[in-house]
Amino acid sequence: MSKQETKADFKHFLTIPTRWMDNDIYGHVNNVIYYSYIDTVANEYLIHHGGLDIHHDSVIAVAVESQCKYFRPIVFPDSIEAGLRVGHLGNTSVRYEIGLFNACEDTLCASAYFVHVFVRRESYKPVPIPGKLRRALSKISIA
Amino acid sequence: MSKQETKADFKHFLTIPTRWMDNDIYGHVNNVIYYSYIDTVANEYLIHHGGLDIHHDSVIAVAVESQCKYFRPIVFPDSIEAGLRVGHLGNTSVRYEIGLFNACEDTLCASAYFVHVFVRRESYKPVPIPGKLRRALSKISIA
Amino acid sequence: MSKQETKADFKHFLTIPTRWMDNDIYGHVNNVIYYSYIDTVANEYLIHHGGLDIHHDSVIAVAVESQCKYFRPIVFPDSIEAGLRVGHLGNTSVRYEIGLFNACEDTLCASAYFVHVFVRRESYKPVPIPGKLRRALSKISIA
Amino acid sequence: MSKQETKADFKHFLTIPTRWMDNDIYGHVNNVIYYSYIDTVANEYLIHHGGLDIHHDSVIAVAVESQCKYFRPIVFPDSIEAGLRVGHLGNTSVRYEIGLFNACEDTLCASAYFVHVFVRRESYKPVPIPGKLRRALSKISIA
Numbered sequence: 276m277s278k279q280e281t282k283a284d285f286k287h288f289l290t291i292p293t294r295w296m297d298n299d300i301y302g303h304v305n306n307v308i309y310y311s312y313i314d315t316v317a318n319e320y321l322i323h324h325g326g327l328d329i330h331h332d333s334v335i336a337v338a339v340e341s342q343c344k345y346f347r348p349i350v351f352p353d354s355i356e357a358g359l360r361v362g363h364l365g366n367t368s369v370r371y372e373i374g375l376f377n378a379c380e381d382t383l384c385a386s387a388y389f390v391h392v393f394v395r396r397e398s399y400k401p402v403p404i405p406g407k408l409r410r411a412l413s414k415i416s417i418a
Numbered sequence: 419m420s421k422q423e424t425k426a427d428f429k430h431f432l433t434i435p436t437r438w439m440d441n442d443i444y445g446h447v448n449n450v451i452y453y454s455y456i457d458t459v460a461n462e463y464l465i466h467h468g469g470l471d472i473h474h475d476s477v478i479a480v481a482v483e484s485q486c487k488y489f490r491p492i493v494f495p496d497s498i499e500a501g502l503r504v505g506h507l508g509n510t511s512v513r514y515e516i517g518l519f520n521a522c523e524d525t526l527c528a529s530a531y532f533v534h535v536f537v538r539r540e541s542y543k544p545v546p547i548p549g550k551l552r553r554a555l556s557k558i559s560i561a
Numbered sequence: 562m563s564k565q566e567t568k569a570d571f572k573h574f575l576t577i578p579t580r581w582m583d584n585d586i587y588g589h590v591n592n593v594i595y596y597s598y599i600d601t602v603a604n605e606y607l608i609h610h611g612g613l614d615i616h617h618d619s620v621i622a623v624a625v626e627s628q629c630k631y632f633r634p635i636v637f638p639d640s641i642e643a644g645l646r647v648g649h650l651g652n653t654s655v656r657y658e659i660g661l662f663n664a665c666e667d668t669l670c671a672s673a674y675f676v677h678v679f680v681r682r683e684s685y686k687p688v689p690i691p692g693k694l695r696r697a698l699s700k701i702s703i704a
Numbered sequence: 705m706s707k708q709e710t711k712a713d714f715k716h717f718l719t720i721p722t723r724w725m726d727n728d729i730y731g732h733v734n735n736v737i738y739y740s741y742i743d744t745v746a747n748e749y750l751i752h753h754g755g756l757d758i759h760h761d762s763v764i765a766v767a768v769e770s771q772c773k774y775f776r777p778i779v780f781p782d783s784i785e786a787g788l789r790v791g792h793l794g795n796t797s798v799r800y801e802i803g804l805f806n807a808c809e810d811t812l813c814a815s816a817y818f819v820h821v822f823v824r825r826e827s828y829k830p831v832p833i834p835g836k837l838r839r840a841l842s843k844i845s846i847a
Contacts, residue, residue, distance in 0.1 A: 291435065294458045296591045300584040300637075300758055301825070302473050306767035307582050307743060310736040311437050318438040319495050329494075329729055330445050338735035342771035348828075351472075351586075352462050396730070399777075439734045443615055443727040443780075444682070449624035450596040450725050457593060472586055481592035485628040491685075494729075539587070542634075578720065580740050581747045588759050601723045605781050615780075616731050637758075638748050 276362075276372055276386045278346055285358025285374055286415035287324070289316045293351040303348035309375060310341060313387050316357040317371050325411030334405050336391040339368070343387040347377075354378040361416040367401040368392045369412055419515055419529045421489055428501025428517050429558035430467070432459045436494040446491040452518060453484060456530050459500040460514050468554030477548050479534040482511070486530040490520075497521040504559040510544040511535045512555055562658055562672045564632055571644025571660050572701035573610070575602045579637040589634040595661060596627060599673050602643040603657050611697035620691050622677040625654070629673040633663075640664040647702040653687040654678045655698050705791075705801055705815045707775055714787025714803050715844035716753070718745045722780040732777040738804060739770060742816050745786040746800045754840030763834050765820040768797070772816040776806075783807040790845040796830040797821045798841050 282288070291312050299305035321327040321336060329335070349355060356376045363370040368390055375385040393404050404412070425431070434455050442448035464470040464479060472478070492498060499519045506513040511533055518528040536547050547555070568574070577598050585591035607613040607622060615621070635641060642662040649656040654676055661671040679690050690698070711717070720741050728734035750756040750765060758764070778784060785805040792799040797819055804814040822833050833841070 291437070292433075294434070294454050295461045296454055296457065296585055296593050298472075298586040299582055300586065300588050301764055301766065302586050303766075305582045305743075306770060307736060307739040310739055311439050314439065314734075314736060315437045315494075322495055329441075335730055337730065337732075338774055340771075340773045341735060342769075344769045345767055351458075352465055439728055439736050441729040442725055443729065443731050444621055444623065445729050446623075448600075448725045449627060450593060450600060453593040453596055457591075478587055480587065480589075481631055483628070483630045484592060485626070487626045488624055576721070577723070580720070580744045582740055582743065584758075597723050597725050600725065601780075604724045608781055615727075637744075638751055 278383060280374055280383060280386065281381045282356065282358055282376060285360050287320055287359040289319055289357045290378060291315060291355045291357055293349060293353050293355065295351055298351045303350050306345060309343050309385050309387065312355055312357050312375055313341065313343065313373050313389050314338065316359045316373060317389055317391065320359055320411065321408060325408040327408060333396055334393050334402055335396045336393050338389065339392050340390040341387065343385055345385050347382065347384045349377065349384050359415060361412050361418065362388065363418055364412055364416050366403050369404065421526060421529065423517055423526060423529065424524045425499065425501055425519060428503050430463055430502040432462055432500045433521060434458060434498045434500055436492060436496050436498065438494055441494045446493050449488060452486050452528050452530065455498055455500050455518055456484065456486065456516050456532050457481065459502045459516060460532055460534065463502055463554065464551060468551040470551060476539055477536050477545055478539045479536050481532065482535050483533040484530065486528055488528050490525065490527045492520065492527050502558060504555050504561065505531065506561055507555055507559050509546050512547065564669060564672065566660055566669060566672065567667045568642065568644055568662060571646050573606055573645040575605055575643045576664060577601060577641045577643055579635060579639050579641065581637055584637045589636050592631060595629050595671050595673065598641055598643050598661055599627065599629065599659050599675050600624065602645045602659060603675055603677065606645055606697065607694060611694040613694060619682055620679050620688055621682045622679050624675065625678050626676040627673065629671055631671050633668065633670045635663065635670050645701060647698050647704065648674065649704055650698055650702050652689050655690065707812060709803055709812060709815065710810045711785065711787055711805060714789050716749055716788040718748055718786045719807060720744060720784045720786055722778060722782050722784065724780055727780045732779050735774060738772050738814050738816065741784055741786050741804055742770065742772065742802050742818050743767065745788045745802060746818055746820065749788055749840065750837060754837040756837060762825055763822050763831055764825045765822050767818065768821050769819040770816065772814055774814050776811065776813045778806065778813050788844060790841050790847065791817065792847055793841055793845050795832050798833065
């Protein structure tokens with residue numbers, strides 16, 4: 276992932292308006308909150324495009340690793356455009372790559388990755404990615 | 419405020435998509451998060467419609483009281499329509515009344531009020547509401 | 562509840578350190594975050610003193626109403642002492658009264674109430690408060 | 705950083721109790737919240753041990769990069785012991801390494817790093833780390 280990437284480098288987008296309390300004492304969105312945008316775009320994709328039922332499905336996705344590089348401040352009341360693609364689609368895990376853009380611009384505010392492992396809800400044992408989710412994830416894969 | 423109110427009872431609206439981490443262990447948006455929607459719609463109005471500059475203005479708005487009644491669960495990835503009106507516009511304070519609706523429906527998920535007092539940023543001494551803000555607040559007043 | 566209440570007016574206490582991101586752009590803990598302290602002290606009491614199993618119990622507690630009055634700012638890295646008592650113990654609901662104090666002082670930063678209704682986890686139908694929880698709540702009741 | 709590290713591998717500790725809303729729909733602390741623990745222990749160290757005045761100092765610390773690897777779930781009402789050390793102390797930046805432990809155990813729940821760049825509050829231009837902060841950071845450096 277490079278700092279020079281633009282919206283054209285991503286496959287799926289979600290608009291995420293900032294909230295008042297996202298700003299911290301220094302007047303910009305706190306670094307922690309970026310990860311909330313990141314796991315929102317990933318989970319929204321699984322739900323709306325992969326049919327994941329977070330209330331009842333026996334297989335769920337849990338985070339095992341995440342990283343974010345911060346390039347430019349985001350400030351409430353900005354609206355964020357979160358771009359998503361799949362960088363690696365494994366047997367039991369997926370690596371998402373995410374670019375956060377100010378909705379009005381095409382320069383990265385932040386770039387991130389996030390790894391989900393699919394597990395049984397009750398035991399947390401890893402399992403192969405269910406077919407409906409794998410099909411959805413393949414559609415936004417660049418690998 | 420009544421549980422029977424509809425979108426027609428509010429003067430200004432803001433769409434607030436839920437985020438993954440808004441859901442708590444019981445599978446619905448946590449009660450605390452509703453207040454984040456509430457202070458977001460109020461501050462967004464002050465900024466976009468009243469010209470409040472949260473970084474530089476010498477007068478800022480601070481919360482002195484808030485309340486929320488919860489009628490129906492909200493669940494990620496729902497999108498919320500937050501309705502806002504001014505119930506009381508005093509010399510140094512304003513009482514907002516807020517209705518939270520599922521974007522697709524016209525039945526209240528929650529109703530709330532929220533009181534801002536306007537103060538000097540440095541001293542926290544209450545001051546009369548600045549003219550630009552008073553004019554904006556008057557436009558959505560029902561008093 | 563009165564602004565003059567002190568720690569002696571509460572029955573159970575929990576120390577809640579503030580976090581960096583609790584502070585908002587105006588340099589104090591955001592009003593929304595107070596409710597996080599409030600539902601933490603209430604649920605912690607149900608779990609540690611009432612034996613509530615939030616993962617498996619068939620009866621859970623959901624918020625139906627809450628209110629907070631803000632008297633004095635809280636600032637990270639302050640630590641908060643949250644005082645809890647039961648103001649009303651009904652058949653299916655409980656009203657908590659909460660005082661938030663700076664850990665080093667005996668003057669209220671904020672006072673709040675919070676109403677839990679006990680419901681079946683699956684149907685959200687109200688049910689009588691289970692015995693183990695009622696006994697725990699009785700111990701901190703002032704009614 | 706290795707998954708096998710223990711509390712003995714860190715130089716400074718902060719106890720961070722979980723909060724009710726830290727848990728997400730899957731019953732464990734949400735991945736985003738870990739970063740809140742991470743930036744809390746780093747900033748607490750700068751304030752309490754380095755004398756950083758977050759309200760008035762002309763030089764502040766902003767995040768440029770962070771990463772977390774999740775090994776074992778954390779669940780409210782657990783209390784976390786956050787271990788901190790400095791992995792690299794540069795001219796204008798510092799790399800913190802953080803281990804999150806369940807307060808009762810000596811096995812990592814998560815390991816993370818977090819990079820702060822020191823900048824002028826008004827211009828966000830990087831500046832050399834102020835002496836009082838550099839001295840404090842040196843004390844917990846392993847480089």
